[in-house]
Amino acid sequence: MSQKALDRAKxxxxxxxxxxHAHAGDETVVVETAKIHQVLKTLRDDGEIPFDFLVDLTxxxxxxxxxxxxxxxxxxxxxxxxxxxxxxxxxxxxxxxDAGTIPVxxxxxxxxxxxxxxxxxxxxxxxxxFEGHKDLRRILMYEEFIGHPLRKDYPKxxxxxxxxxxxxxx
Amino acid sequence: MxxxxxxxxxxxxxxxxxxxxxxxxxFVTACCGMEFMALWGPKYxxxxxxxxxxxxxxxxxxxxIIVGTITERQGPVLRRIxxxxxxxxxxxxxxxCASTGGFYQNYSTMPGADQCIPIDVYIPGCPPxxxxxxxxxxxxQDKIQRGEGHVQVRExxxxxxxxxxxxxxxxx
Amino acid sequence: xxxxxxxxxxxxxxxxxxxxxxxxxxxxTEPMKVNMGPSHPATHGTVRIVLTVxxxxxxxxxxxxxxxxxxxEKESEYATYTQVFPYxxxxxxxxxxxxxxxxxxxxxxxLGIVDKVPERAQYIRTIxxxxxxxxxxxxxxxxxxxxxxxxxxxxxxxxxxxxxxELLEEISGAxxxxxxxxxxxxxxxxxxxxxxxxxxLFPKIEAILKDLTDATLENKIFRDRMDGTGVISQADAxxxxxxxxxxxxxxxxxxxxxxxxxxxxxxxxxxxxxxxKGDNFDRYIVRIDEIRQSIRIxxxxxxxIAPGPVVIDDPRIVLPPKQAVYNTIEGMIGHFKxxxxxxxxxxxxxxxxxxxxNGELGFYLVxxxxxxxxxxxxxxxxxAIVSALGQLIKDAPLADIVPTFDMMNMIxxxxxx
Numbered sequence: 001m002s003q004k005a006l007d008r009a010k011x012x013x014x015x016x017x018x019x020x021h022a023h024a025g026d027e028t029v030v031v032e033t034a035k036i037h038q039v040l041k042t043l044r045d046d047g048e049i050p051f052d053f054l055v056d057l058t059x060x061x062x063x064x065x066x067x068x069x070x071x072x073x074x075x076x077x078x079x080x081x082x083x084x085x086x087x088x089x090x091x092x093x094x095x096x097x098d099a100g101t102i103p104v105x106x107x108x109x110x111x112x113x114x115x116x117x118x119x120x121x122x123x124x125x126x127x128x129x130f131e132g133h134k135d136l137r138r139i140l141m142y143e144e145f146i147g148h149p150l151r152k153d154y155p156k157x158x159x160x161x162x163x164x165x166x167x168x169x170x
Numbered sequence: 171m172x173x174x175x176x177x178x179x180x181x182x183x184x185x186x187x188x189x190x191x192x193x194x195x196x197f198v199t200a201c202c203g204m205e206f207m208a209l210w211g212p213k214y215x216x217x218x219x220x221x222x223x224x225x226x227x228x229x230x231x232x233x234x235i236i237v238g239t240i241t242e243r244q245g246p247v248l249r250r251i252x253x254x255x256x257x258x259x260x261x262x263x264x265x266x267c268a269s270t271g272g273f274y275q276n277y278s279t280m281p282g283a284d285q286c287i288p289i290d291v292y293i294p295g296c297p298p299x300x301x302x303x304x305x306x307x308x309x310x311q312d313k314i315q316r317g318e319g320h321v322q323v324r325e326x327x328x329x330x331x332x333x334x335x336x337x338x339x340x341x342x
Numbered sequence: 343x344x345x346x347x348x349x350x351x352x353x354x355x356x357x358x359x360x361x362x363x364x365x366x367x368x369x370x371t372e373p374m375k376v377n378m379g380p381s382h383p384a385t386h387g388t389v390r391i392v393l394t395v396x397x398x399x400x401x402x403x404x405x406x407x408x409x410x411x412x413x414x415e416k417e418s419e420y421a422t423y424t425q426v427f428p429y430x431x432x433x434x435x436x437x438x439x440x441x442x443x444x445x446x447x448x449x450x451x452x453l454g455i456v457d458k459v460p461e462r463a464q465y466i467r468t469i470x471x472x473x474x475x476x477x478x479x480x481x482x483x484x485x486x487x488x489x490x491x492x493x494x495x496x497x498x499x500x501x502x503x504x505x506x507x508e509l510l511e512e513i514s515g516a517x518x519x520x521x522x523x524x525x526x527x528x529x530x531x532x533x534x535x536x537x538x539x540x541x542x543l544f545p546k547i548e549a550i551l552k553d554l555t556d557a558t559l560e561n562k563i564f565r566d567r568m569d570g571t572g573v574i575s576q577a578d579a580x581x582x583x584x585x586x587x588x589x590x591x592x593x594x595x596x597x598x599x600x601x602x603x604x605x606x607x608x609x610x611x612x613x614x615x616x617x618x619k620g621d622n623f624d625r626y627i628v629r630i631d632e633i634r635q636s637i638r639i640x641x642x643x644x645x646x647i648a649p650g651p652v653v654i655d656d657p658r659i660v661l662p663p664k665q666a667v668y669n670t671i672e673g674m675i676g677h678f679k680x681x682x683x684x685x686x687x688x689x690x691x692x693x694x695x696x697x698x699x700n701g702e703l704g705f706y707l708v709x710x711x712x713x714x715x716x717x718x719x720x721x722x723x724x725x726a727i728v729s730a731l732g733q734l735i736k737d738a739p740l741a742d743i744v745p746t747f748d749m750m751n752m753i754x755x756x757x758x759x
Contacts, residue, residue: 023690023691023692024451024452024454024690024692025451026691026692026693028691052580053580053583054583055583055695055702055704055721056693056704056706056719056721058706058719058721060708060716060717060719061717075706077693077704077706077721081580081594081596084601084602086693088691088693112581112582112583113578113581113582113729113730113733114581114582114583114584114726114729114730116729117725117726117729118583118725118726121725125415138408139406139407139408140278140407140408140411140758140759141243141278141408141411142242142243142408149277149278149413149416150415150416154277155277156275156276156277156413156416156417156419156420157275157276157277158277159242159277159278159280160242160277161242161245161280161285162242162243162245162246163245163246163249163286164285164286165249165284165285165286165287165288197381198381198388199387199388199409199410199754200410200412200432200435200754200755201432201435201518201519201755203386204435204436204481204518205517205518207481207485207496207500208500208503208504208507208517210500211497211500211501211503211504212497212500212501213500213501213504224383226382226383238410239410239412241409241410241411241412243408243409243411244380244388244409244410247379247380247381247409248381251381273428274412274413274417276412276413276416276417277413277416278411278412278413279412279413296519297517297518297519299517
């Protein structure tokens with residue numbers, strides 16, 4: 001799909017796209033975070049190339065990037081069932097200034113039902129809150145777990161055991 | 171020949187019956203479950219060892235086979251199932267994940283199921299070949315015959331402690 | 343909703359109250375919370391479903407996954423690219439070769455060498471991938487039938503799976519977790535006797551499939567439990583992100599092998615079986631037909647494969663041969679650097695998609711130029727499929743949970759990663 005998806009996206013979204021590239025054949029657009037719901041809805045309902053299939057919703061933690069660049073990126077992979085084109089949409093999220101507040105982005109569960117669990121997983125592992133999600137709770141980790149493990153500053157081997165037995169007790 | 175001869179012969183007979191009629195509770199979580207299924211299959215038949223029929227209720231089972239990785243989230247569940255089993259009971263840790271955590275060393279994997287329950291036989295392998303599992307089953311059967319399963323050992327120690335207590339009370 | 347004959351116990355003559363307008367309604371019920379716990383005989387894989395039932399009908403279901411979260415994504419950030427292969431094996435552990443191939447293709451896309459992988463390696467990857475797919479579908483159908491009471495079908499299918507595993511063990515060294523594929527090709531060549539032995543296996547597998555279908559297609563009990571249960575519409579399936587045999591059971595013919603051909607799938611001639619109603623029986627039959635199509639692809643691959651190298655000839659990606667490692671300084675240094683530092687993948691992000699056992703298996707790789715991935719995300723097909731379970735079992739009898747869940751083929755390693 002040489003550039004078709006990218007051209008169409010630029011056509012219908014215009015200035016909302018802040019940057020785009022096509023590295024290794026994958027077409028990617030970075031959009032304004034506040035308008036992400038509108039962007040995805042427009043892409044989904046487009047007449048020419050309707051991106052009606054949400055393939056994946058995930059996030060990446062770029063801890064250590066220079067201060068002027070955002071720490072988190074929420075990444076949406078879309079596919080058009082009609083034409084087979086694929087597109088990656090990214091939204092950047094800053095680390096909030098005060099520690100203790102949570103980065104927030106709008107939910108897309110009203111556009112795709114499958115986004116429900118994907119967003120819960122991003123909340124669980126990254127701590128990114130999806131505004132408008134009806135039931136945002138942990139899905140892969142247990143509720144007693146403190147912290148968001150896939151963040152780069154969470155050590156890999158830091159366990160929070162729920163139960164251990166007494167070695168003297170049979 | 172005192173009473174001990176008959177009671178030890180009785181204990182041997184009881185252990186013989188126990189080892190050849192194990193009711194397993196397969197606590198299957200992960201990939202080792204596939205090898206466990208293969209163990210049930212016609213090629214590596216586990217029925218010949220008397221341990222065929224799984225009892226899917228902990229109240230009715232006496233062999234808890236922990237198949238696959240135990241995560242921290244699964245810990246309380248496993249402990250509860252172990253506690254619900256009636257004594258005497260034995261446990262087998264099937265696979266390296268259940269034995270020591272395997273090659274998973276992270277925030278979610280429990281480093282071995284023996285962090286929350288005592289284990290009688292550990293089976294290494296990722297996943298272990300069915301022949302390895304049958305070998306472990308035979309090892310467990312020998313252990314049961316000798317009365318060395320952890321529950322049996324504990325019962326014997328408690329019994330001996332009780333005997334000593336009684337002798338102390340009677341005493342000279 | 344079926345008409346139920348209402349019978350009141352303790353009454354001398356059992357009268358059909360359905361037509362009696364004065365009859366009081368059924369026995370009073372109130373919603374009860376039942377836990378279908380993480381350790382349950384009828385759930386393949388650990389999942390906890392907290393059900394709110396009223397009588398025998400499920401009113402609400404809260405599906406809780408994550409009991410097998412083994413942190414694939416965190417572990418892969420600390421491992422080199424080649425060290426990630428064993429972790430990928432344990433994702434969808436019933437078809438591990440497909441995961442290996444999917445991950446290798448992702449890294450090769452990031453390296454830009456997808457076309458440079460030798461042809462023989464691509465044929466071998468296709469062959470072992472399709473063998474794994476056959477094992478996956480046979481396991482799913484077998485376990486599904488076993489949960490409905492048909493133990494014999496389970497034994498037949500496990501017998502068939504053993505034959506495939508024997509061959510895979512000869513090829514890769516392990517029955518289940520192969521780690522056979524490498525970046526740039528595969529690790530060893532096929533054993534010379536493999537093609538004839540694989541060909542000899544096809545009629546035996548076809549015989550097992552015939553036994554399976556004979557025992558289930560016309561079987562009233564099986565059909566009653568599978569027909570019309572767990573129905574999902576096409577729009578809902580697309581909205582939830584379903585792919586693979588479950589999506590094809592609703593009628594949408596989306597198969598990554600045909601829509602976005604990778605490896606050499608555009609050279610093979612195969613069909614995509616689709617269902618019509620989106621119920622459990624369609625998912626069962628689609629899988630059985632896919633086994634037949636996989637056999638068809640295997641026959642063509644075995645005919646077309648030709649001798650050649652099995653790994654790309656690039657010292658930055660592939661370990662040098664052992665003779666060079668032990669006898670030349672360049673070989674030793676190359677070996678050392680590749681093992682300790684890993685393959686240096688240029689910085690950037692790629693998403694690569696293949697057809698796994700359950701659907702579109704995607705790998706999203708963010709690389710920072712070093713030998714370890716910065717972020718490796720797996721797009722698990724059955725995560726999206728199981729997210730719809732709550733909807734599918736609502737307002738259906740309790741007994742329908744079993745065929746619905748089994749035919750979704752939730753593999754814990756893939757769903758929870």
